[in-house]
Amino acid sequence: MQGALVSLGRLLHNPLPTGMTVAVIAIALAFPAGLYLLTRNLNALSRSWDQTAAISLFLKLGTSIPQAQTLAEKLARSPELARVTLITPEQALKELGSQGGFGEAIAQLRENPLPVVLALQPAVQISAPQELERLARRLEALPGADFARLDTQWIRRFQAIVNLAQSGILLLGGTLALAVVLVVGNTIRLEVQNRRNEIEIMELVGATPAFIRRPFLYTGCWYGLLGGAGACLLTALAVLLAQGPVSRLADLYHTQFPLFGLGLIGSAAMLGGSLCLGLIGSWVSVGHHLGAMEPR
Amino acid sequence: MIRFVHVTKRYPQSGDALRDLSFRVETGDMVFLTGHSGAGKSTLLRLICLMERPTRGQVMVKGRNLGSLPRRKIPRHRREIGMIFQDHRLLTDRTVFDNVALPLIVSGLGHKEAGRRVRAALDQVGLLRKERSFPVTLSGGEQQRVGIARAIVGRPTLVLADEPTGNLDPELSREIMGLFERLHQVGVTLLIASHDLALIAGMPYRTLTLSDGALAGDTGTW
Numbered sequence: 001m002q003g004a005l006v007s008l009g010r011l012l013h014n015p016l017p018t019g020m021t022v023a024v025i026a027i028a029l030a031f032p033a034g035l036y037l038l039t040r041n042l043n044a045l046s047r048s049w050d051q052t053a054a055i056s057l058f059l060k061l062g063t064s065i066p067q068a069q070t071l072a073e074k075l076a077r078s079p080e081l082a083r084v085t086l087i088t089p090e091q092a093l094k095e096l097g098s099q100g101g102f103g104e105a106i107a108q109l110r111e112n113p114l115p116v117v118l119a120l121q122p123a124v125q126i127s128a129p130q131e132l133e134r135l136a137r138r139l140e141a142l143p144g145a146d147f148a149r150l151d152t153q154w155i156r157r158f159q160a161i162v163n164l165a166q167s168g169i170l171l172l173g174g175t176l177a178l179a180v181v182l183v184v185g186n187t188i189r190l191e192v193q194n195r196r197n198e199i200e201i202m203e204l205v206g207a208t209p210a211f212i213r214r215p216f217l218y219t220g221c222w223y224g225l226l227g228g229a230g231a232c233l234l235t236a237l238a239v240l241l242a243q244g245p246v247s248r249l250a251d252l253y254h255t256q257f258p259l260f261g262l263g264l265i266g267s268a269a270m271l272g273g274s275l276c277l278g279l280i281g282s283w284v285s286v287g288h289h290l291g292a293m294e295p296r
Numbered sequence: 297m298i299r300f301v302h303v304t305k306r307y308p309q310s311g312d313a314l315r316d317l318s319f320r321v322e323t324g325d326m327v328f329l330t331g332h333s334g335a336g337k338s339t340l341l342r343l344i345c346l347m348e349r350p351t352r353g354q355v356m357v358k359g360r361n362l363g364s365l366p367r368r369k370i371p372r373h374r375r376e377i378g379m380i381f382q383d384h385r386l387l388t389d390r391t392v393f394d395n396v397a398l399p400l401i402v403s404g405l406g407h408k409e410a411g412r413r414v415r416a417a418l419d420q421v422g423l424l425r426k427e428r429s430f431p432v433t434l435s436g437g438e439q440q441r442v443g444i445a446r447a448i449v450g451r452p453t454l455v456l457a458d459e460p461t462g463n464l465d466p467e468l469s470r471e472i473m474g475l476f477e478r479l480h481q482v483g484v485t486l487l488i489a490s491h492d493l494a495l496i497a498g499m500p501y502r503t504l505t506l507s508d509g510a511l512a513g514d515t516g517t518w
Contacts, residue, residue: 201385204347205446206375207402208368 007218011226018226021187025227028180029274030234032173033262037235039166040260046159054132057118057139058146068116071144075120080135083121089114098254115146177277184223184281188216192289199290209290216286217279224278228271235262297323297454297485298344303353305339305509313339315509317353321487323453326480328496329489331506337489338382340506341456344487345377346370357454375403378447380457384439386431392418392442393427399450417449418442420475436463444472448479455479457488461495469495 011018059068068086076084087095089112096102096114122135136148192199202212239261250257262270298321305314314336321327329337342348343355346362355362357373365373378399386395396417400410418424421441431439440463447455457476461469473495476486490496496503505513 198387198389201387202398202402203371204345204374204379204381204385205399205402206371206373206377208371211371211402 003214004218004221007215008222010215011219011222018223021183021223022226022230024183025180025223025274025278026230026234028176028183029227029231029270030238032169032176033231033235033266033270034238035169035172036166037239037260037262039162039169041257042162043159044260045257046155046162054122054151055120055136055139056149056151057120057142058149059116059118059144060146061115063116063144065116067144068118071142072118075118075139080123081120082123083119085119087117087119089116092117177273180224180227180274180277181281181284184220184278185285187223188220188282188285189289191219192216192286212290213286217282220278220282220285221275222278224274224276224281225271227278228274231274232262232267232270297321297325297358298487299354299356300340300343301354301356303343303350303355305336305343305348306351312509314343314350317506317509317511319504319511319514321485323485324480324483326476326486326501327488328499328501328503329487329506330491330493330496330503331512335506336509337506338458339509341379341458341487341489344454344456345374345379371402375399375450376452376454378450378452378455380444380447380455380460382458382462384431384443386439386442386446388431390430391427392423392429392431392434395431395442396446396449399446403450413449413451414445417445420448421445422471437465437468440464441468441472444475452484454485455487457486457490459490460488461490461492473499 059071065088068088072084072086075081092114093106093112097106120139122132132150136150139145139148199212239259243259246257246259300317300319303314303317304312306312317336317340329340331337339348343350343362344357346365349363358376360373362373387398393414396414397410400413405413415424415427418427421444423438423441423445426434426438426442431442434442440460444457444460447457455476460476461472464472469492476488480486503513503515504511
């Protein structure tokens, strides 16, 4: 354990070169981590959209409210629908008005052009696109119904894109992890070369390879750990900076959206992972470059 | 303790450093090794502490054939030998204490016990008050003595010395020789390579003379 602290001290003794290597590692790890958090937040966002009405059934213009209510009650009893909400033209107009930008246009209108809308949420078991399509067509066939619009299709597409992006980010993360291993490996290689004298003397005095290797492995672990901590800080900073604009955007939509950060588990995973990467990088490098000093 | 059997060491660039060398050193002997520069004295010592392996022949130390010693056993072999180098080979960024303590730390000795032995060794070479100094602040002779202290701190049974009195004035040289003789008296085997013929001449110990890699003289054991 004391050896670990000595290695750390050695690193901190040269803050500038150490800092540069740590910064490279931190950036290399923060980049995929940040993108991953982005996808997680987008997923959470699309899930919240799922909560809203999936099918909007527009009734024929001229349908009276009582007629619409009868239809709504009938549909509410259907096992295929989980929730039925009636939206009167007045309500719809008011909602449009409060969403900013429509205020002037609405003031110009002499009469309400909007139809009655039934916001329908399908039952949980009906989630496949084809099933939703069929349900929508059947609803359109009902007397009094004009047309039905599936709201969720674009949400599904959005989720599919996000999932695809996640796979890409995983690949990116893997590549950058390899980069971190190489960076640490190279830095350790330089250190081994710089301390060649010391290593030779230790070998002459009868130190085992494990004994000589140890301080370099500690150094690699410290690089990984410090780099991981830097990455956690960078992602936390990014989330902090993004929260402001995101909150303002959410306000415009009358919702709130607290962003996902790495959290305790995510940070622990990042630190553990970066530590391992540092260890692997230094292990491979030390093993390779120490072996080059054996009796001929 | 040491046995060379028809040992040849050839370097690809410079040719034969040692040619068909055979001799024995018994346990507890004190033997001097002389010869002109490049005669092979350093190479001989390097073969004993397994910094190199012979091209031909066998090097036996404590009954072990070094040619067939597996790599993982080399550290242990070196820990049993105290090496004094011509260029002292000290760690410049560590104190004198840390330098002398190195063999003990490598062997895993505890801090307190190591401290006692380091101070004892430094006392024997007369450098006790320089414990906290850095090698760069010491004279050539003092650095040499630190190297000697490091070699003996682990109480090895075999001590190899490559020009141990090279940087020392005559008085210090005699003191160091006295130290070697004291070690000899407690049973340590010593093999000392030295240019200082005057010093050796005054001492009644066996002398091996090398010339161009071959044994040119052996005053025999007493």
